[in-house]
Amino acid sequence: MSDILKVENLTIRAGGRVLVSDVSFSVSAGERVGLIGESGSGKSLTALAAIGLLADGMSAEGSVRLGDREVIGASDRELVPLRGDVAATVFQEPLTALDPLMKIGRQVAEVVRRRRRRDGLSLDRSAVDGEVIGLLERVLLPDPARIANSWPHEISGGQRQRAAIAMALACRPRLLIADEPTTALDVTTQAEILKLLESLVRESGMALLFISHDLPVVAMAAERVVVLQQGRLVEQGPVGEVFRRPQHAYTQGLLAAARSFDQALRRAL
Numbered sequence: 093m094s095d096i097l098k099v100e101n102l103t104i105r106a107g108g109r110v111l112v113s114d115v116s117f118s119v120s121a122g123e124r125v126g127l128i129g130e131s132g133s134g135k136s137l138t139a140l141a142a143i144g145l146l147a148d149g150m151s152a153e154g155s156v157r158l159g160d161r162e163v164i165g166a167s168d169r170e171l172v173p174l175r176g177d178v179a180a181t182v183f184q185e186p187l188t189a190l191d192p193l194m195k196i197g198r199q200v201a202e203v204v205r206r207r208r209r210r211d212g213l214s215l216d217r218s219a220v221d222g223e224v225i226g227l228l229e230r231v232l233l234p235d236p237a238r239i240a241n242s243w244p245h246e247i248s249g250g251q252r253q254r255a256a257i258a259m260a261l262a263c264r265p266r267l268l269i270a271d272e273p274t275t276a277l278d279v280t281t282q283a284e285i286l287k288l289l290e291s292l293v294r295e296s297g298m299a300l301l302f303i304s305h306d307l308p309v310v311a312m313a314a315e316r317v318v319v320l321q322q323g324r325l326v327e328q329g330p331v332g333e334v335f336r337r338p339q340h341a342y343t344q345g346l347l348a349a350a351r352s353f354d355q356a357l358r359r360a361l
């Protein structure tokens with residue numbers, strides 16, 4: 093299967109510190125890969141490097157291929173079309189993507205218009221509006237017409253995250269990078285969003301790079317995992333294999349901690 097993202101020997105430095113060291117993994121078309129590790133292990137930086145969005149003062153070495161383009165060393169002019177069109181992002185806080193001062197429908201419509209322009213499709217208002225409502229339906233938002241006409245603060249956190257996913261999908265990306273997209277949500281909404289992501293990946297054939305420190309969430313979201321410890325990759329493999337028989341002491345510790353929550357829940361039942 094072809095790789096949509098190929099990270100080879102990625103090293104990220106800032107101010108003389110090595111924050112990510114010699115990390116290599118890839119994500120194939122249609123694959124769901126989880127990037128896991130404790131807080132500060134380098135998950136978000138790795139994802140930002142994948143779309144060439146590292147902060148000023150940081151440097152990246154190695155190779156990051158997104159689609160058929162090398163990201164490291166590419167200019168902003170080369171990178172802008174890759175973001176959204178090849179890889180779209182969803183973050184923990186949907187307001188990172190949503191403008192609080194613009195109604196949801198208008199925001200999704202802006203992305204739809206940009207993509208239709210790119211694809212040489214009609215920018216006719218009814219075509220654009222129809223696609224906007226279709227996207228809001230696709231992320232299972234109730235009453236899409238009402239949501240389209242709402243301000244971001246007028247809908248719930250889970251609905252905002254669905255709207256942010258709709259905006260990412262509007263680009264028709266080949267890879268969706270979701271960085272802790274469910275962390276701020278209650279468990280029922282978390283499970284709904286995870287199911288939604290899984291069905292969207294299955295239907296569209298896009299790949300998913302799912303970042304989380306929460307192992308049960310990753311077990312639902314991903315079929316393969318990459319484990320980072322303090323910026324280093326310690327193991328990777330199919331989620332069932334790594335979670336059943338972790339090879340590295342760090343992963344064993346993460347799983348033991350996750351199991352202790354599960355045991356506490358069982359004891360309480």
Ligand SMILES: Nc1ncnc2c1ncn2[C@@H]1O[C@H](COP(=O)(O)OP(=O)(O)OP(=O)(O)O)[C@@H](O)[C@H]1O
Nearest residue numbers: 106111129130131132133134135136137138147305
């Ligand atoms: N702009 C920056 N300048 C300097 N160091 C940074 C910067 N951003 C992140 N770091 C450092 O890089 C390391 C990795 O950070 P990163 O955000 O990738 O961790 P993470 O695994 O995503 O953590 P979390 O789960 O808490 O989001 C951390 O030690 C962090 O303090």
